[in-house]
Amino acid sequence: MTRLSDSQLVVLTAACERPDRSVYPITARLKGIAAGNVLKSLLAKGLISEVRAKRDDTIWRHDEKQGRLTLQATPAAFAALGIDESDEPAAVEAETPQTESRAKRARTAKAARVNNDKPARIREGTKQAMLIDLLKRPTGATITEIVEATSWQPHTVRGAIAGALKKKLGLAVTSEKLEGRGRVYRI
Known part of the structure; x- marks a missing residue:
C-alpha cells in the first residue's frame, strides 16, 4: 500500500470525488512551492497523470507537442485510497443536488454508528x-x-x-x- 502524506491524501480525495477526476482546484492549504512538490510526488507514484486540458481547466504545464496539460486522478489513486472506482460521483450528485459530498456523508454515517454503538457513560467521581x-x-x-x-x-x-x-x-x-x-x- 502506498504511504501518503496528509496533503497528498487531501489532494487525491478531492480529485477522486470530482466527476472529471480533476486535481484542480487544490483544496489543501499549501503555500508556495509545496503544492508543486505534492503534485510532483503524486505524479511520480502514478496516482495522478497529465491529460490534455480543456478550455476552462487549470493548466499544470504547457508542452510543445501535447499543448496545455492538467492533472487527473488515475485508477491507482482509487486503489490507494480504498475507494471503489465504479462509484459515479456525477450520478450521485445528479440524484441529490446541493447535498453533502460523499466523504462528508460517510463521516456523518460513521459518527452516527459510533454514537449509537456506545452510549455515553458518565464516570463517577469526575x-x-x-x-x-x-x-x-x-x-x-x-x-x-x-x-x-x-x-x-x-x-x-x-x-x-x-x-x-x-x-x-x-x-x-x-x-x-x-x-x-x-x-x-x-x-
Whole structure:
C-alpha cells in the first residue's frame, strides 16, 4: 500500500470525488512551492497523470507537442485510497443536488454508528459527574457556583455544558435568568 502524506491524501480525495477526476482546484492549504512538490510526488507514484486540458481547466504545464496539460486522478489513486472506482460521483450528485459530498456523508454515517454503538457513560467521581450533579439540583447552579466547585474557568464550564453535556451526552440543559442570582442552569 502506498504511504501518503496528509496533503497528498487531501489532494487525491478531492480529485477522486470530482466527476472529471480533476486535481484542480487544490483544496489543501499549501503555500508556495509545496503544492508543486505534492503534485510532483503524486505524479511520480502514478496516482495522478497529465491529460490534455480543456478550455476552462487549470493548466499544470504547457508542452510543445501535447499543448496545455492538467492533472487527473488515475485508477491507482482509487486503489490507494480504498475507494471503489465504479462509484459515479456525477450520478450521485445528479440524484441529490446541493447535498453533502460523499466523504462528508460517510463521516456523518460513521459518527452516527459510533454514537449509537456506545452510549455515553458518565464516570463517577469526575468533575463532569460533579457538574451534572450540580445541574440536577432543584435550584440548579450558576456559572460562579460551578467554577467554585470544579476549579474550572468560566469559559470551560460553558464549553462543558454546550459540548459534553448537550452535544455528547444529549442532556437537555436549560437556563433562566433569576433576579438576585443571575443565570441558572438546570438539567
